[in-house]
Amino acid sequence: MKPIGRGFVSWVEVAMLAPALVLLVMFLVVPFAMSIGLAFTNQPLLPGPIPTKFVGLGNFARILSSVEFWRAMLNVALFTLMVIPLQCGFALWSAILLNGQNRAKRLFQGLFFLPYITPMVVVCVVWSTMYQYPSGVFNSVLGVLTFGLFKPVEWLGNPHTALVAITMLSAWQAYGFQMVIYMAGLQNIPTDLYEAAAIDGVAGWRRFAWVTWPSLYQTNVFVLIITTIQALQLFTQVNILTQGGPQDSTNTLVHYIYRSGFVIQNVGRASAGSLILFLLIVSIYGVMSFLTKNDPTGEKP
């Protein structure tokens, strides 16, 4: 075959690129465009007796005035506020513990990564036996630690504790990801910063506060944004364990979309909800690029 110059179409190249483009259009661009179009209609999932019609901003008005939607938003916000310190804190803690010249590093790294490779469905099965009322692991351990003062709680069945229970399970399952990112971040801190700190007699907690933490600025921004976006997409564990209950206390944005589109079979409203989720995610990415460009330590991303 002869080399092909500029301006000629190489059919081999077209054939190599086409499958990816066709699939991207069919299963990403088209559904996304459909979600924009359908968001302004009352389209049902399956053809029904009522004809589809344009409803303008009706779906958005309906969603934004619904108690269920705002409860889901509140839950997602609460979940985010709880899961970020828990999950990222554990991740950073483990990364720092493993960062030294530890011979057992690979062993512990592998061990700490195990929850992340454990399928969420499996995590749900095990943790729901741990949350059992009145005698699961959580109730028993808390009872023993408080010498019986702690009264057993129905973790997943009580509207005050269900979201906390979902948070702990989620943080346990996913924190390995943040740990790996923090390990990479810690390794990128120049050793001369630590040497300078040692000369100045800075060690221990102050070394963490003055050297390690500021040097992790870019990593922290990234971890914060990724964890927030993952929190916005919370669905699987909620769908399996609580179905959004009790009393909507664990309902989330994606679960709300799922209910509108699949249970109530209103694709129009589900599409409008999807667009709201999309806009939230885009604006979070916007915050990320603002934060990374305005690094107070003056480092370029």
Add this chain to the structure above:
Amino acid sequence: MNPRRIRDVLRTILLGVLSAIIIVPLVILFVSSLKGTRQEILADAGSWRAFIVADPTLKNFTDVLSPRSLTPFLRYLANSALVLAVTVLLTIVVSSMAAYVLLRGHFRGRKALLAIIAALYIIPNETIMLPMLYECLGLGITDSYFVQILPFVASPLFIFLLYQFFAQVPSSIAEAALIDGAGPFRIYSSIYLPLNGSSLATVAILQGMGMWNQYLWPLLSISTDNYRPITVAIASFFGSDTILWNLAMAGSVMMMMPVLLFFLFFQRYFIASVSSSAVKG
């Protein structure tokens, strides 16, 4: 004791505490799967007996695997494994070909196309699931293997990752091959693929983990046992009033085992893949 010694002891204690938090649920999983009845699992759940099994039995496994079982786990496992294998294979082929052409193709607008594909990455799966279900119902491809495979084959993330890996191959190699008369497919298949084995492994691991965990999409698009993946099958245990914990545990162990074995052998690649997806993506 000097401060250094104290710090070492403290570090060991903290590592021990963390390890316990990590390992306890996994031990409970494996131990419970060997207990005979759901009552035994529940009765033991709150004490040290959750960590031991007095009378280990494989009955739960034979129960869920039996062809006459109400929960044909062999079928669910095979469905998940088949969907995973075909999707991973197709993803590697389709994404790497696209990445190669975007990098070394001879047409205008390659950079713009790459930028568009990278921008598509911002659309999360969750936001297109319902319209996609509506689309697939219209195409009549729901409740099949196709519907579980095709939507995930072309992913902006993997095309972009492979593009970046391929860009590290010096362009002089491709130019030399071009002068020797090799066509685009030849250069791709006999230079770029062999040189990027570890990048392809990264895509395979990330996609494999994602596919094994697929839940929302099969929940929407699959309606019969013929095509149901193991995730949805295990989750359906939760629908009944008396959850058959013993069978759920056995099913969970079977779902966990392949990942665990794979992880034990390829731990380093797993962790490197996850961190490269975060750094580059």
